[in-house]
Amino acid sequence: MFANKLLSKKKLVASIVAVTLMLSATPAFASKLTGTLNISGSTTVQPLTEQLKAGFVKKNKGVKVNVTAPGSSAGIKEVQAGKVPMAGSSRELKPAEVKDGLVATKIANEALVVVVHKSNKIKGLTQAQVRDIYLGKITNWKELGGANAPIMAQGRDTASGTFAYFNEHFLGTEKPAPTVKEFAHNGLVRQAVTKNKNAIGYIGASYLNPSVKGLAIDGKAPTKKNFAAKNYPVIRPLFFVTKGAPTGLSKAFIDFSISAAGKKIAKKDFMP
Template structure:
């Protein structure tokens, strides 16, 4: 009986060692909505299976992601912004990067920003003028843009500043969005709030769309997705970059 127990214990230890050994190495990436939804989530399982490296995605938004990189809490940071726009965002947020030259940047994708509405909303097309009116608070009822007679609820994600900034610049012509919003966090949270409210409208990266919401025809807004490292990327981060630009291309939504 004792021998049986010893054998069983040995087997358990062996299996545990296998499960731990499967991901002996790990990389942490702080990221905004666009890289999280369009690039990192789609390739995560395939990258881990191919390399044996665990990919931990921390969807904290571009500001916190870059701050975490500066502190050494993550191995790389990623955002749907040009490098200059990212640095300007950090300065505006009071978190200016002291030495931007120490950061190396890599383009890992391209993102299209889309508008999300409830799947039962009959509206199929929105012009730039209509979107500007809705998101600045000048248009407050769906009947004014061809929809039902019901108030418009604008859902705004506080953890997707890169997405918001580009939308405000290109669609709102720099005007501030309405303050009367249903506040959300990540792009997924925006989608969930839109899916739960027939009156709602929000924005997010193209990869966030699923069967719970729909995206009407709107003017196109796109941006690069970049990943940055402090100095030269580690060997494992370089493997991630190479995977994204190689085999990972068939899993990425752009």
């Protein structure tokens, strides 16, 4: 009888230890969260946000996540106004936005790719050539070794973080030529280039597909291998922006995004 009691105590202790170990091994972001999280912002960050959302809600079935993409600047303004708790951004915060209490948490990196129509013979450009095209100094493809045809430059609108980054990186303090046609979404730029054999545009690397040709920049081709090795001249950070330090569901989502599980998701189309 004493032996049976001793055996029962040992089983109880073993069970307690097993439960303790199981609980300690459970990730913090696997807790039973509930509620709705609205995320606005960048069209560039949107594909990554959707991928992260799938992983996050799988671990937190009580949470609903809504994702919209009016553009980086538009999303940041929504955070400032208290309309949404967080937004994706493909540009860094401006000094005035930081002063207003906004906080940007880096979640990944992405390349910016210059694209042309599939039939275009041009295989690559220098950064200086891209600059001159968007400043209106180079206006015909024959100046670059291509066909005798006008260059139709496509770009993003001013609500876009991609617009801000492209201008800062390629144009510096100068403004793009008034002939550059502006679009509200990466997908719309790609579509415009697909439809016009004389067009050139720029998009986030996650939007690059066989419908357009990605150009090498300074001899570096826009390939996943080059992106992963940071062997490409136009790579930018991506952020989630919150009003103050992230809290609640925003913090849980951002914590998941920068965790090992989140970085594994980002590796598919982005760079952690």
